[in-house]
Amino acid sequence: xxxxxxxxxxxxxxxxxxxxxxxxxxxxxxxxxxxxxxxxxxxxxxxxxxxxxxxxxxxxxxxxxxxxxxxxxxxxxxxxxxxxxxxxxxxxxxxxxxxxxxxxxxxxxxxxxxxxxxxxxxxxxxxxxxxxxxxxxxxxxxxxxxxxxxxxxxxxxxxxxxxxxxxxxxxxxxxxxxxxxxxxxxxxxxxxxxxxxxxxxxxxxxxxxxxxxxxxxxxxxxxxxxxxxxxxxxxxxxxxxxxxxxxxxxxxxxxxxxxxxxxxxxxxxxxxxxxxxxxxxxxxxxxxxxxxxxxxxxxxxxxxxxxxxxxxxxxxxxxxxxxxxxxxxxxxxxxxxxxxxxxxxxxxxxxxxxxxxxxxxxxxxxxxxxxxxxxxxxxxxxxxxxxxxxxxxxxxxxxxxxxxxxxxxxxxxxxxxxxxxxxxxxxxxxxxxxxxxxxxxxxxxxxxxxxxxxxxxxxxxxxxxxxxxxxxxxxxxxxxxxxxxxxxxxxxxxxxxxxxxxxxxxxxxxxxxxxxxxxxxxxxxxxxxxxxxxxxxxxxxxxxxxxxxxxxxxxxxxxxxxxxxxxxxxxxxxxxxxxxxxxxxxxxxxxxxxxxxxxxxxxxxxxxxxxxxxxxxxxxxxxxxxxxxxxxxxxxxxxxxxxxxxxxxxxxxxxxxxxxxxxxxxxxxxxxxxxxxxxxxxxxxxxx
Amino acid sequence: xxxxxxxxxxxxxxxxxxxxxxxxxxxxxxxxxxxxxxxxxxxxxxxxxxxxxxxxxxxxxxxxxxxxxxxxxxxxxxxxxxxxxxxxxxxxxxxxxxxxxxxxxxxxxxxxxxxxxxxxxxxxxxxxxxxxxxxxxxxxxxxxxxxxxxxxxxxxxxxxxxxxxxxxxxxxxxxxxxxxxxxxx
Numbered sequence: 001x002x003x004x005x006x007x008x009x010x011x012x013x014x015x016x017x018x019x020x021x022x023x024x025x026x027x028x029x030x031x032x033x034x035x036x037x038x039x040x041x042x043x044x045x046x047x048x049x050x051x052x053x054x055x056x057x058x059x060x061x062x063x064x065x066x067x068x069x070x071x072x073x074x075x076x077x078x079x080x081x082x083x084x085x086x087x088x089x090x091x092x093x094x095x096x097x098x099x100x101x102x103x104x105x106x107x108x109x110x111x112x113x114x115x116x117x118x119x120x121x122x123x124x125x126x127x128x129x130x131x132x133x134x135x136x137x138x139x140x141x142x143x144x145x146x147x148x149x150x151x152x153x154x155x156x157x158x159x160x161x162x163x164x165x166x167x168x169x170x171x172x173x174x175x176x177x178x179x180x181x182x183x184x185x186x187x188x189x190x191x192x193x194x195x196x197x198x199x200x201x202x203x204x205x206x207x208x209x210x211x212x213x214x215x216x217x218x219x220x221x222x223x224x225x226x227x228x229x230x231x232x233x234x235x236x237x238x239x240x241x242x243x244x245x246x247x248x249x250x251x252x253x254x255x256x257x258x259x260x261x262x263x264x265x266x267x268x269x270x271x272x273x274x275x276x277x278x279x280x281x282x283x284x285x286x287x288x289x290x291x292x293x294x295x296x297x298x299x300x301x302x303x304x305x306x307x308x309x310x311x312x313x314x315x316x317x318x319x320x321x322x323x324x325x326x327x328x329x330x331x332x333x334x335x336x337x338x339x340x341x342x343x344x345x346x347x348x349x350x351x352x353x354x355x356x357x358x359x360x361x362x363x364x365x366x367x368x369x370x371x372x373x374x375x376x377x378x379x380x381x382x383x384x385x386x387x388x389x390x391x392x393x394x395x396x397x398x399x400x401x402x403x404x405x406x407x408x409x410x411x412x413x414x415x416x417x418x419x420x421x422x423x424x425x426x427x428x429x430x431x432x433x434x435x436x437x438x439x440x441x442x443x444x445x446x447x448x449x450x451x452x453x454x455x456x457x458x459x460x461x462x463x464x465x466x467x468x469x470x471x472x473x474x475x476x477x478x479x480x481x482x483x484x485x486x487x488x489x490x491x492x493x494x495x496x497x498x499x500x501x502x503x504x505x506x507x508x509x510x511x512x513x514x515x516x517x518x519x520x521x522x523x524x525x526x527x528x529x530x531x532x533x534x535x536x537x538x539x540x541x542x543x544x545x546x547x548x549x550x551x552x553x554x555x556x557x558x559x560x561x562x563x564x565x566x567x568x569x570x571x572x573x574x575x576x577x578x579x580x581x582x583x584x585x586x587x588x589x590x591x592x593x594x595x596x597x598x599x600x601x602x603x604x605x606x607x608x609x610x611x612x613x614x615x616x617x618x619x620x621x622x623x624x625x626x627x628x629x630x631x632x633x634x635x636x637x638x639x640x641x642x643x644x645x646x647x648x649x650x651x652x653x654x655x656x657x658x659x660x661x662x663x664x665x666x667x668x669x670x671x672x673x674x675x676x677x678x679x680x681x682x683x684x685x686x687x688x
Numbered sequence: 689x690x691x692x693x694x695x696x697x698x699x700x701x702x703x704x705x706x707x708x709x710x711x712x713x714x715x716x717x718x719x720x721x722x723x724x725x726x727x728x729x730x731x732x733x734x735x736x737x738x739x740x741x742x743x744x745x746x747x748x749x750x751x752x753x754x755x756x757x758x759x760x761x762x763x764x765x766x767x768x769x770x771x772x773x774x775x776x777x778x779x780x781x782x783x784x785x786x787x788x789x790x791x792x793x794x795x796x797x798x799x800x801x802x803x804x805x806x807x808x809x810x811x812x813x814x815x816x817x818x819x820x821x822x823x824x825x826x827x828x829x830x831x832x833x834x835x836x837x838x839x840x841x842x843x844x845x846x847x848x849x850x851x852x853x854x855x856x857x858x859x860x861x862x863x864x865x866x867x868x869x870x871x872x873x
Contacts, residue, residue, distance in 0.1 A: 042730060042734075043734065044731075044734050044738075044862075044863075044866055045866070047727065047730055047731055047734060047843060048842065048843055048844070048866065049842075050727060050842075050843065051841045051842055251803075251804050252807070253803060253804060253805070253806045253807050253826070253830065254805070254806075254807040254808055255804065255805035255807070255808040256804075257804045301804070303804070303805040303808050305787060305808075305812075306784075306786065306787050306790060306805075306808065306809060306812050307785050307786045307787065309805070342785040342786055344786075345785060345786065345789065348785065392782070392783075393781070393782075393783070424764075424767055425762075425763060425764040425765075425766050425767050426764045426767070493763065493764055495764075496723040496725075496726060496763065496764065496765075497723075
């Protein structure tokens with residue numbers, strides 16, 4: 001997509017090209033361009049005679065946000081044919097989505113991927129789905145009726161000044177439609193070779209003139225992937241889940257909006273575990289765990305004046321998982337207050353206060369032991385951000401910081417400076433410097449677990465006559481990981497039908513997680529245990545760029561190309577457990593995708609998406625415990641027909657270019673390589 | 689190995705940067721397909737030709753102030769308005785951030801994002817001579833002057849004449865003829 005590296009392009013050439021380009025940029029005012037009578041020159045009758053197709057109605061707002069933001073719209077989700085939120089995230093640039101098996105994903109932005117990835121903050125309608133066990137999100141239980149999602153805002157880069165700790169490499173904000181946008185009924189059902197059955201029923205209703213509501217139910221059963229189980233043939237990663245929920249919105253249009261929503265879900269997963277505990281712990285387990293949870297969220301948004309409003313929000317979230325290696329129960333209570341007001345003609349302030357309590361219950365198993373099986377974690381936070389309009393409509397500066405106190409590491413300051421320059425409505429240039437931290441997880445501070453396959457006696461790395469079992473040991477002194485990120489971006493819209501968005505970053509990380517081995521202990525039953533302590537002794541930097549080009553060549557045809565590049569340069573202290581190189585290898589250097597959407601005659605739609613992911617080496621981030629995952633190129637396709645506006649039939653094919661391919665290998669506890677197979681499904685949906 | 693991959697990377701980055709700059713400088717628009725935002729803005733501008741403001745509202749003002757509240761759909765189309773005039777005054781586009789700034793507007797476009805506080809905004813404006821325009825449903829019923837909307841794919845508009853009169857705005861009979869609906873009280 002870019003010029004090939006063999007093109008002898010040098011610094012001076014590039015600079016010259018740049019100069020030519022920029023000098024050509026300034027005079028490109030609207031008058032220089034040949035065009036038909038401009039719209040404002042037409043009279044009202046002419047204007048009223050114009051017709052706008054649905055493609056033209058898509059909002060093409062050129063955002064002047066000083067951050068790498070991408071919005072996945074409802075339309076894009078629908079036309080992509082994806083059936084889950086994690087799969088929908090593949091639509092965003094710079095987000096690495098890797099499917100570990102049928103029910104597990106590894107998702108991150110800008111590096112450090114893993115099943116237990118810990119550098120993304122994920123919110124569903126303002127509810128953080130963070131679990132302190134590993135300081136990340138369980139993707140298998142994050143779901144809703146996809147048709148009811150309004151958009152998914154994907155922010156690459158730190159978002160901690162506003163969102164708080166753990167928004168280190170990005171924020172995923174899944175936003176469902178308000179109830180007044182989902183009136184009436186909707187039924188959808190699909191089935192195929194991997195989607196054994198997926199269906200939903202939703203009904204939206206009006207309670208009174210100001211209050212709307214909806215209720216929904218969704219369920220699915222998914223088939224196992226292609227599994228290469230070394231121990232036996234019986235393993236499966238099939239799964240099913242059922243969930244229901246509601247949302248009520250009251251909007252009196254006088255500056256008072258009340259929202260109350262909740263969900264309840266339960267599911268059964270099948271999993272293949274590879275466990276590294278000493279006997280009698282089995283090393284290969286076929287598990288059928290249950291997962292369940294519920295949540296309730298209330299929000300009150302009130303306008304005080306034209307230039308001032310506040311939001312008050314609470315949520316409660318309960319989740320439980322019972323897996324062979326660990327039972328986890330988390331309860332989260334969160335209160336959040338935000339006040340926005342304009343100060344003078346030039347400044348906009350937002351400040352907020354937050355309180356979060358997480359109570360968890362973990363159990364001791366043959367794999368995990370905890371110094372504290374249950375902890376009450378409290379988080380206090382406050383933030384202030386000032387957006388200053390230095391030159392009205394052109395130059396905006398945003399300064400702010402979050403101050404948090406958490407029970408793991410005490411006080412944390414997470415400031416940011418962002419500047420955006422919009423010389424014309426076609427261009428926005430922005431830059432940002434921001435800091436974010438990732439608070440320690442329970443495993444890193446209080447846990448002790450067997451994580452690797454043991455080394456048998458006689459192995460080249462094991463000079464002893466005993467088998468060696470490895471345990472990862474958390475320490476109360478494990479500190480927060482830290483990033484300072486430098487970002488630059490350019491959004492450019494040469495015409496309403498073409499837009500380009502580029503972002504580049506340079507991140508400096510400190511106190512990243514690494515391991516330090518200590519003296520092995522001989523146990524009476526005849527094995528050695530080699531502990532490896534969680535320490536903060538890795539540092540380094542990452543750099544990269546993401547690029548998006550959207551083009552509407554015809555009113556019935558849209559194209560989108562995305563490319564992202566990522567480089568990592570990490571250093572840990574040398575030793576048996578040195579993991580810097582292994583962490584680097586988990587990150588794909590390049591990924592790209594090409595999307596084409598056609599609105600065909602007779603109410604047909606055709607969508608094609610080609611996507612490429614570079615090779616990685618996954619598995620536990622220690623040398624010798626990694627699995628090479630080759631690069632892959634694959635194709636998704638969707639053909640849909642709307643015989644009536646309320647009825648849609650679609651045929652979707654996913655991962656069409658090979659029979660099956662691996663995308664990841666989990667960093668701990670994975671028992672067999674599971675590969676993503678080619679899949680098809682047929683879906684019908686009806687609105688009434 | 690590391691050094692090698694770094695050189696490749698640098699070259700790539702530079703190549704990409706060059707290509708990007710070249711593209712952003714030269715990729716001129718062909719014939720821009722009309723999009724909804726540009727069309728809505730054209731309506732907004734056209735309405736001003738059929739409205740008379742009270743003399744007091746335009747006197748002592750060097751510019752005609754076109755205000756936008758919230759996340760507007762206009763995009764780059766706004767550029768075209770910068771070089772134009774209304775009632776012989778150059779158009780100034782502004783985004784009012786206070787009640788006082790609101791009072792200086794001649795035209796106020798209320799974006800979809802402000803629907804939840806619409807009554808409050810209209811209350812703030814009161815009977816000031818401001819032509820309010822929006823795409824919000826119920827806009828005209830709730831006390832806005834002109835609501836622009838889509839009838840299938842065709843642009844239409846409706847007028848609240850009572851509000852216009854209270855605001856001392858004179859709307860031409862031609863505008864009323866073209867309106868899909870006129871609310872008179």
